[in-house]
C-alpha cells in the first residue's frame with residue numbers, strides 16, 4: 001500500500017516530466033553512480049567507499065525484509081550525525097519502507113507525534129539518546145502505534161529482549177533479496193516542517209520531486225567527484241540532506257565528511273584532515289566560525305564554498321565571510337516543503353551579500369503578494385507564495401491546515417515576507433507566521449503556548465521572538481497567571497516544559513509575567529506589540545549595562 005498525499009495536477013506532472021525534471025527513477029539511485037573504490041563517506045575513523053555504502057545498505061535492506069518489513073510500511077528514524085543514517089535511509093527506501101527522520105535533539109513529544117501520525121512498524125534509534133537507554137519509551141510508542149514491532153538500535157548489542165536488534169549486526173549480516181523501492185511518483189519519505197501549528201506537520205516527498213531538487217542543486221553548486229562536503233548541521237534536516245547536501249554529493253560521486261556538530265574548532269580540524277571543500281551552516285554557526293577563523297586559516301585552505309541558510313544572514317557577517325574563511329559565500333533560502341533559492345557561484349558580490357538567492361529552476365513559480373493575494377511590485381515587501389516541480393501540494397493528513405497553507409491554485413504560502421528584485425532574487429525581510437526562527441531551528445509558537453496553558457497557574461501565554469545578537473532570534477514567553485500573587489518563575493516553567501518532553505531548543509529563553517495580554521482589534525493576542533515590548537526592554541537593559 002502506498003502512502004496517501006496531495007498529488008500535483010496531471011497537467012503539471014506531465015510538464016515536469018516533459019522538461020526532464022521528473023525522471024521516474026527512485027531516490028535509491030543517488031548512491032549508484034559513485035566509483036566503487038571512491039570514498040563516499042567519512043565518519044570518525046571509518047571510511048565507506050561507494051561499494052561499501054551500496055553493499056551495507058543492501059545488507060540492511062535484506063535483513064529488514066527478512067524481519068518482515070514490507071513496501072508501504074513506515075519507520076521513525078532518529079540518529080545522530082553518523083554514517084548509519086545514510087545506510088538506514090537507503091536500506092529502507094530499497095524495500096519501499098517510508099521513513100520520517102526525526103532530528104536528534106527531538107524528544108518524547110516530537111517522536112510521539114510522528115509515531116501517532118505515521119503508525120510505524122519500526123523505530124531505528126540510538127542509545128546515545130536518553131529515550132532509548134531502556135525500552136520504557138519504546139513501549140510507550142508501541143501503545144500509540146499497534147503495528148510497531150521492531151526497535152533497531154545503532155550501537156546496542158547489550159539488549160537481550162526480543163525484537164530489539166543491533167543496527168551494526170543487521171548491517172553486517174549478508175543476505176540476498178531483490179529490492180523494490182516504491183514507485184517514483186509515490187511518497188519516498190517524510191520531511192519535517194518547522195511549522196506554526198500545535199502538532200508538527202509532516203511533509204510527504206516523492207522520489208520524483210526530491211530527486212529533481214537534489215540533481216538541480218548539485219548542478220547549481222557545481223558538485224563533482226572531487227567535492228568533499230562537511231555535514232555539520234543535523235543530518236536529517238532538509239538543508240544538509242538535499243540543498244545539495246549529502247545526497248547531492250552522493251549523486252555527484254563526491255565525499256561526505258560527518259561532523260558531530262557545527263562547533264568551529266571541531267569542524268576546522270575535520271576540514272584540514274579530510275581536505276573539505278564545501279560546508280553548509282546556519283547564521284549563528286557561521287558567525288562563530290568567522291570569529292574563530294583568524295587563528296586557524298591554515299586549516300581552512302581547501303574550503304572553497306560556504307553555504308549559509310535556514311535563517312536570515314546579516315549583511316555584516318555575510319561581508320566578513322569571504323576574507324575570514326578564505327572562500328566564497330552562497331546564500332540559501334530553502335524550506336522542507338520544497339522551494340530552494342540559491343545565489344549563484346558567478347553572481348556579483350552585491351547579489352551574494354544582500355539577497356537569499358533565486359529559485360533553482362524556471363518552473364518554480366514564485367509570487368510576492370499582499371494580504372489580498374495580489375502581486376506587489378518588485379522591491380515592495382509581500383508574502384512569498386510558490387508552487388513548482390518539487391514543492392508539495394499538501395502536508396500529510398492535514399486537510400484543515402492545508403486549506404490555510406495552500407491556496408486554490410496550489411500555491412504554498414510559506415509565511416515569509418520577502419522582496420523580489422528585477423533579477424528575480426529574493427530578500428527575506430520578515431515573517432508572517434506564528435513561528436520563532438532560533439538560528440535556523442524553528443519553533444511553532446502554538447505548540448509551546450498549548451503546553452504552557454496546561455499549567456494550573458497559567459491563564460494565557462504567548463510566545464514571541466526576541467532579538468539576539470548571535471542567534472538572530474530567541475524565544476520569549478509572556479505569561480498571564482490566574483492569580484496576581486502567583487509563585488511562577490522562569491526556572492520552574494522551564495522544568496515544567498522539560499517534563500512534558502519537548503525538545504530543548506523549543507523551551508523559552510526568557511519569561512515575562514504580565515497582568516493581561518494586549519489584544520488586536522479582532523481580539524487576538526497582539527504579538528507585534530509583545531515583540532516590540534520585549535525588544536524595548538532588552539534595549540534598555542543593554543543601555544544600562546553599557547552605562548555602568
Ligand code: AMP
Pocket residue numbers: 192193194195238308309310311312313331332333334335336337356414415416428437442
Ligand atoms: P521549514 O519550512 O521548517 O523547512 O523552514 C523553512 C523556513 O526557514 C523558510 O520558510 C524561512 O522562513 C526560513 N529560512 C530558510 N532559509 C532562510 C534564509 N536563508 N533566510 C531567512 N529565512 C530562511
Ligand code: DBH
Pocket residue numbers: 238239242243309310311332333334335336337340440
Ligand atoms: O530552513 C530550511 O528548512 C532550509 C534552509 C536551506 C531548507 O529546507 C533547505 C535549505 O533545503
